[in-house]
Amino acid sequence: MLDDFMTRATLAGVGVALAAAPLGCFVVWRRMAYFGDATAHAAILGVALSLTLQMSIFAGALAVALIMALTVTVLSGRGYAMDTLLGVLAHSALAFGLVAVSFLSGVRIDLMAYLFGDILAVSRTDLLIIWGGAALVVALITWRWSELLTATLNEELAYASGFDPKREQLILTLSLAVTVAVAIKVVGVLLIAAMLIIPAAAARSLARSPEAMAVVAAVIGGASAVIGLRSAYVFDTPAGPSIVCVAAIVFACVNLLGWQTRDKI
Template structure:
């Protein structure tokens, strides 16, 4: 069967993560939440250690800890702490504690590099179910609250005037971010998840005239990065996760260069 081919499974996994990350990545870019996404992703390694220690699903542990991290940062930021400092402390502390916790797991064989940089070539059919299920959940959440999220992102006062609670919309984004981090661990690893959130959305920004178009274009760029990155990894024998991010970065640079030349020629 088609899914018996590891490259086919890897491609489907990469595209699934791209579809989950694209609309969420747009809000990360609009709200300037790049470091927030990074902190949430770094916390996921602690979730991996927790999952292995308790013999539970990696997905469940990563979602739980990523969500706790995001909620903690949101709560503390609302109490007067400087957001950039708080995120720096929380992100690196969570990653360090996670790595230390993994070292204490006796009798558990773990390929730490696979969780840090992804191991997309070992994706199983069950992993595909989790990835695409998570992607569907994220896209569903974003579509459900799309108008409210846009209003809260544009202007909090306008959101209040429209009867919306910006804190609730932030919670929706936080939940979606935690799920995306959990499904992306297998594909690009915790150190590169933020890149897949930000780079396709940033690349799409100059091509789109509407928020909806930006999300759709970002999904296309993310999916193209996954397919081309996997092909490059196969041809040049390079790590798959980092190769996907490299292709996304090259697309970002190319599109921006093309836009700059077009603006100079106009």
């Protein structure tokens, strides 16, 4: 069954959606959208390092994404506004990554595949990495769900409950780094943040509890992957952007229906 490239692509898209769904909810609640972009942009530098050192693309992207996550966590609140700090780190890492790629000699690299994803070229090994990373992220978020939710709602309440909100933020940022590393093959570094934010934002209007929002976001993300891949196959469009377009259409429809309902009420 896995010999079919469309089957592998579909499984890869659903795997990324499952990892991004609960994480995307926290990104939306904490207003960390720019942080997702910064971590994703840094992954290009990881790709360049991987090609230079002849190591796994996943390993290089994960290493740089983890360094970015740790750096932001350490430097936050030390004299710079968070959006300023993220802007400096994100665009610097992206620029250094693109320059580093240009120095690679004797290596053929399709930069567009890393910027916008190449889900149709997912291999069995890639599937193992994607689903392994997704399982790790889901397990970690599930394990720390109450603590993460409390720290998101109120840091003082988190301290009163006996745990450090900074530690929970670190867990969240590390999970984000893993998600970025596994998603780079599917939607590329420029669209990873979209898969984090758009399904979660659409689910926000449909769910009545945080847990329900995570589940609905996973359903929207998975459906977007399946429908987007099918649309790309039928209309001969790029697969990664097509997936994001479907998620954006769902978000627009949910909000349009919401406005009409509120008008009637």
